[in-house]
Amino acid sequence: MPAKPRAASSAPPDNRRADLVRVAARLFREKGFDGTTIRDIAHAVGMRSGSPFYHFANKHELLMAVMEEGLPAAERLRRLVRTHYGILHDTGSDFIPVMLYDWRSLPAQYKRRIIELKDRYDAIWQRTLDELHAQGLLRADAKLARLMILGAINFSATWYRAKSRSANRVGLDELAAQTIALVLHTP
Amino acid sequence: MPAKPRAASSAPPDNRRADLVRVAARLFREKGFDGTTIRDIAHAVGMRSGSPFYHFANKHELLMAVMEEGLPAAERLRRLVRTHYGILHDTGSDFIPVMLYDWRSLPAQYKRRIIELKDRYDAIWQRTLDELHAQGLLRADAKLARLMILGAINFSATWYRAKSRSANRVGLDELAAQTIALVLHTP
DNA sequence: CCTACCGATCGGTAGG
DNA sequence: CCTACCGATCGGTAGG
Numbered sequence: 320m321p322a323k324p325r326a327a328s329s330a331p332p333d334n335r336r337a338d339l340v341r342v343a344a345r346l347f348r349e350k351g352f353d354g355t356t357i358r359d360i361a362h363a364v365g366m367r368s369g370s371p372f373y374h375f376a377n378k379h380e381l382l383m384a385v386m387e388e389g390l391p392a393a394e395r396l397r398r399l400v401r402t403h404y405g406i407l408h409d410t411g412s413d414f415i416p417v418m419l420y421d422w423r424s425l426p427a428q429y430k431r432r433i434i435e436l437k438d439r440y441d442a443i444w445q446r447t448l449d450e451l452h453a454q455g456l457l458r459a460d461a462k463l464a465r466l467m468i469l470g471a472i473n474f475s476a477t478w479y480r481a482k483s484r485s486a487n488r489v490g491l492d493e494l495a496a497q498t499i500a501l502v503l504h505t506p
Numbered sequence: 507m508p509a510k511p512r513a514a515s516s517a518p519p520d521n522r523r524a525d526l527v528r529v530a531a532r533l534f535r536e537k538g539f540d541g542t543t544i545r546d547i548a549h550a551v552g553m554r555s556g557s558p559f560y561h562f563a564n565k566h567e568l569l570m571a572v573m574e575e576g577l578p579a580a581e582r583l584r585r586l587v588r589t590h591y592g593i594l595h596d597t598g599s600d601f602i603p604v605m606l607y608d609w610r611s612l613p614a615q616y617k618r619r620i621i622e623l624k625d626r627y628d629a630i631w632q633r634t635l636d637e638l639h640a641q642g643l644l645r646a647d648a649k650l651a652r653l654m655i656l657g658a659i660n661f662s663a664t665w666y667r668a669k670s671r672s673a674n675r676v677g678l679d680e681l682a683a684q685t686i687a688l689v690l691h692t693p
Numbered sequence: 694c695c696t697a698c699c700g701a702t703c704g705g706t707a708g709g
Numbered sequence: 710c711c712t713a714c715c716g717a718t719c720g721g722t723a724g725g
Contacts, residue, residue, distance in 0.1 A: 565721090
């Protein structure tokens with residue numbers, strides 16, 4: 320197990336490790352884990368074939384480092400999705416369904432204020448989705464993805480019934496999980 | 507290039523090739539193309555390591571055979587999605603939006619007839635999604651996937667404007683393609 | 694479809 | 710972080 324490289328120097332510190340993680344992420348996405356060799360990764364950052372093992376004990380530890388970078392954004396999306404389902408279906412909150420379906424009846428003056436709130440909410444989603452897209456976990460255009468995902472969730476107001484009904488015996492946790500499964504391209 | 511095996515026999519004909527394709531599909535899904543060896547595939551159907559090359563010139567031809575089996579269902583979904591967007595937004599057809607949003611105003615008697623039509627339509631989607639799910643191209647539960655995908659498309663009635671507007675400068679072909687990209691886990 | 698095998702590549706290591 | 714290298718595995722082939 321290697322300790323820190325050079326002790327005291329003014330030159331670039333050890334972003335070499337970060338370089339490896341970033342390049343590995345790109346190559347794993349392009350060619351898959353097994354399709355990418357340590358040699359590919361090493362040469363892409365200007366190292367020789369054996370050198371990455373100075374930073375990582377083996378290839379799988381490199382994969383772990385890559386995946387750990389992707390987890391925060393995925394977890395954030397999971398929470399956004401779950402929360403939105405919750406707003407829609409939990410505790411008989413009728414506010415959102417009304418907003419979704421009787422939106423047109425609102426005078427322009429009030430509409431503007433609602434739009435402002437909605438824009439702020441959308442921005443949170445967009446940041447998360449942009450990040451996931453950059454990491455290759457979201458295959459569609461991030462902006463359209465936001466519209467489609469929120470559309471899918473919002474439309475559940477049409478068919479989801481929390482307690483009653485037949486085949487809809489799905490909890491909100493499960494529903495959120497399935498939405499993520501549908502939409503997130505995790506390897 | 508091999509010709510047909512045995513000439514005239516009553517025993518099982520050459521489903522050996524089909525066996526290879528089916529098993530390869532499963533293993534490629536589980537472990538990826540590069541993570542699956544010809545030896546894995548051969549042994550899984552009770553052959554020795556070199557024998558698959560009697561049926562396929564090389565490993566990539568096996569991959570091609572697997573993918574060709576997945577294409578029909580994916581293409582069918584692509585058409586369903588594109589057609590549904592078309593119904594929603596093309597040629598100023600207001601029928602579907604009205605049905606989506608003023609559904610409640612319909613007396614039960616008429617509702618039943620509409621439901622019957624809708625059930626038939628849903629069944630077409632369901633068959634396609636079931637198939638894609640079985641092939642690992644759809645990661646969510648197939649029934650929920652149908653609800654979510656149709657939800658995402660239907661909700662576009664809320665934000666998509668064919669000709670006017672600013673950022674929505676997306677054609678229906680592009681929109682359909684992005685929906686597929688979001689939802690289908692193609693390698 | 695099997696036996697026996699080859700050349701190439703890959704993950705990983707020793708020693709500096 | 711480099712040089713030099715090893716053992717194992719893999720895709721593919723010859724000959725039957």
